[in-house]
Every structure is written in C-alpha cells, then in structure tokens.
Amino acid sequence: MLLKHDSARPHTWLKTQKAVTKLGWTILFHPPHSPQLAPSHFHLFEALANAICGKRFGSNEEVME
Numbered sequence: 001m002l003l004k005h006d007s008a009r010p011h012t013w014l015k016t017q018k019a020v021t022k023l024g025w026t027i028l029f030h031p032p033h034s035p036q037l038a039p040s041h042f043h044l045f046e047a048l049a050n051a052i053c054g055k056r057f058g059s060n061e062e063v064m065e
Contacts, residue, residue, distance in 0.1 A: 001023070001024070001025040001026070005027070005028075005029070
C-alpha cells in the first residue's frame with residue numbers, strides 16, 4: 001500500500017507514523033511546493049467538484065458528456 005500525504009500535522013503526528021509503519025505501508029511525501037499543483041488548480045478542482053457533486057456515472061463516456 002502506498003500512502004501519499006503532505007506535511008500536515010495529522011500526517012506527521014508520531015502516532016500516525018507508527019500506525020502507518022505497523023501496517024507496512026510506504027509513505028510518499030508530497031512536496032510543499034509542487035510545480036504540478038499551482039494555486040490556480042485548487043480553484044479548478046473546486047469548480048469541478050461542485051459541478052459533479054451528487055452525480056453518479058455509469059461509464060467513462062457519461063463523465064465525458
């Protein structure tokens with residue numbers, strides 16, 4: 001199992017780190033300033049989430065419509 005998270009306090013808490021280690025998961029840290037996620041992307045993702053909120057799709061084709 002791969003777990004990707006940032007450096008938020010709940011993720012770096014010693015108890016959390018011990019639990020993840022006990023489960024045998026590998027932690028993939030997210031860089032604090034990732035070039036793949038510009039601040040503008042957060043607004044895009046929020047708009048996308050709002051647009052599809054509560055909708056269910058039966059296929060990939062339905063998502064693309």
